[in-house]
Amino acid sequence: MVSREIALLVLLCVVGCGVRVGGDGSDHMYKEREHIPLYANKIGPFHNPSETYRYYDFPFCSPDNVREKKEDLGEVLNGDRLVDSPYELNFRVDKPNEILCKKKLTREEVARMRKAVSKDYYFQMYYDDLPLWGFMGRVEDENNVDPSNNKYFIFKHIHFNVAYNNGRVIEINAQTEPDLVTEITDDNEVEVEFSYSVKWRETEITFDNRMERYARSSSLPQHLEIHWYSIINSCMTVLLLTGFLATILMTVLKNDFLKYSIDEDSVDDLEETGWKYIHGDVFRFPKHKALLCAVLGSGSQLLVLAMFIFLLALVGTFYPYNRGALFSALVIIYALTSGIAGYTSTSTYLQLEGNNWVRNVLLTGCVFIGPLFLTFCFLNTVAIIYSATVALPFGTILVILLLWTLVTAPLLLLGGVVAKNNKKVLQVPCRTTKYPRDIPPLPWYRGTLPQMAMAGFLPFSAIYIELYYIFASVWGHKIYTIYSILFIVFIILILVTAFVTVALTYFQLAAEDHRWWWRSVLCGGSTGLFILFYCLFFYHARSYMSGFLQASFFFGYMACICYGFFLMLGTVGFRASSLFVRHMYSSIKCE
Structure with a gap:
């Protein structure tokens, strides 16, 4: 029964993730002069x-009649909104210079285009099914001390x-001509004559390998060297921790076992x-055992x-620019694993003798989805105000709710x-007394926050590269395709956390101090807090993102992801601690 459910899960994920944007032919085979649609997707600031x-x-x-392409759930979640474009790129038909249209831009449109070019x-x-990009325009004298002296131009050509092989499109690039521009520095009405040209060439690259060029940048020798350095750094962390546990912790435990395993006649003389x-x-x-169980x-x-996401990644489901595949997989797998x-x-x-399991199930269903839903409502409202494509339409929201x-x-x-x-009975090696013992005063570094800081630093150091x-x-705009290395780092993260x-x-x-239940969850999940701090560093020091919309989406969704890491690694920490505590107390005789 379990194997059948797993097979069904993988099948649904592959079907849900395998939807691709293609031409009119399902096999991507075209005849000479056959029409292949060019879909315009979206537009926005490069750094946001x-x-x-x-x-x-x-x-x-x-x-004349703009038609929107039907998209699946993952593509809509990705913010893709494909529509027909007027470009005629028929298979193997060269065009030296084709007039697209003449547009008369109003003063308001000129001002908006100038603002877009500046960003x-x-x-x-x-x-x-192949992506291509291009910039709207350029700024002249961009580094001038006085920005008011800058000149703004939009590309009009x-x-x-396009490269082809045996009746199939292999590669496409879009180049904007830097000399064919229209100046939009002043708020005056201008007329722009948009045009385009097409050049076809034959290539020896096969259709099965046409997506490799997008993944090539992430597998350059210098990048692979850094990735392997990251793995070596993580492995050294695991080895040091393992050695620490073997030489220090296990030695201490052995001495404790010897001390606590003396004859019963001598027990009374031993404090x-x-x-x-x-x-x-x-x-x-x-305390709060219902919340602990929900976590x-x-x-x-x-x-x-x-684990399922890594499985799909390792079998090649998330190839470069398989639009919406990851989002489809996340939604489907999350639903099926609930x-x-x-x-x-x-x-x-x-097992903890709870008496209202229905309420506990409801709490479990809300402990992660609740904050995620509230964050989504806020961010979707912001996106609607900005008229951004990341705002989900009502139909998509209804599908998710259903x-x-x-x-x-x-x-x-x-x-x-x-x-x-x-129902299973909790099996423990020691009986619990009726009244708890007093916990002795502890130094500050044994408090919850210092312990969380120490617990989260080492796992974070294993993954920060x-x-x-x-x-x-x-x-x-970088592409990540080395999922095998990422999977190794993820396993190392789990081991270090444990x-x-x-x-x-x-x-x-x-x-x-016997309050280890919640402490193990907090210490195990503290890596999520370090990732959240890294988000602040990345936003301000490693990226050029700006604006309220982008900041809201970055910190909103990254906070949810870090919270998810807290729940996941907190569970790992608790399970590891539980096994250890059971083993430790079952090795001695407790009255």
Whole structure:
């Protein structure tokens, strides 16, 4: 039954992620002079990837009847809005110079175009599933001390270079002619004659390899060297932590086991100290156990979600510019794995003797989706005010709500029902006393925040080199395709998180502080806070993003992603600490 569900999940993901923008032919085979549509997608500032607008929001040449291309869920979530363009790029038909149209720009349109040129606006198009880009215009004397002396021009001619092989389009580039421009420095009405030219050439590159040129930049020798340095750095961190646990922690535990395993006649003469002293409290149920179980359920679901995403990435589903594939996969897999959250949360909640598992299931369903939904409502409102393409239409929002209502919520409840019907008793090696012992005064560095800082620094140091490439891909124009290296780094992140949390849990118990339940979650998930701080650094020091819209989307969605990392790694830290504590107390005799 489980294997059948997994197979169905993978099938749905592949189907949902495999939708591609193509020409009129489904096999991408064309005859000479056959029409291949060129779709105009979106336009926006080069340094603000979230601030994109519809192509025809600007006064470009348009067909008499503009038709929008139907897009799937992932493409809409990606902000893509493809429409027909008037360019005629028929297969293997050269055009030296073709007049597209003549447009008379009003003073308001000139002012808007000038503002767009000053912010490096670029447009994106798709031709037979291949992306192409071009800038709207250029600024002359851009580095002048007085910006008012700058001159602004818009490009009025585009030259298309298209490569083909055996009846298929292999490559396309768009070049704007720097000399064919129209000045828009002053707020005067101007007439622009837009034109284009097309040149076809034959290439030996096969159709199966035509997307490799987009991934070539991420696999250059200097970049691969940095990636491998990142892995070596991460592996050294794991080895150092493993050595630390083996030589220090295990040695101390061995001495503790010897000390606590003396004859019963000598027990009365020995004053119990350290972690054995609190054996009657270490398995005492924590406060806010419903919230703890909800966190563990959501974290387990996100961990499974991440593993499925890596699986699809490693098999080549997320090839460069497979538009919307990642978003489709995230939505579908999250919906189908919600049963894991319901089962894990309810099972743990019942083991902690909870008496309202239905409320716990509802809390589990809201612990991650709730903040994400509120963030989405705010950001979508901002996007609507700016008329940006990242604003989701009502139909897409309705589809997502139906998906949550008809798939996510039932599977979440089903997981809770299965856990309730297979209720397990919490097996612990020590009995819990009726009254808790007092916790001795602890130094400041054993507090929650200092421990979280120590716990999050090492896992973050193992991934921070790779973070730059991920951010530059998600919030920039670089392409990330080395998913095998990313998967290795992710596994190292999990291992480091588990090792660090186990070590801190031992030192906490050795200091006779039995409140390890929530502390292990907070310490394990603290890496998410470090990633959030890195977001601040990246925005101000590593990027040129600006404006309220872009800042809102960057910090809003990155806060949700960091929160997801907190839940996922917090679950890893708790599970590792739980196994360690059970093993530690089962190795001694506790009365």
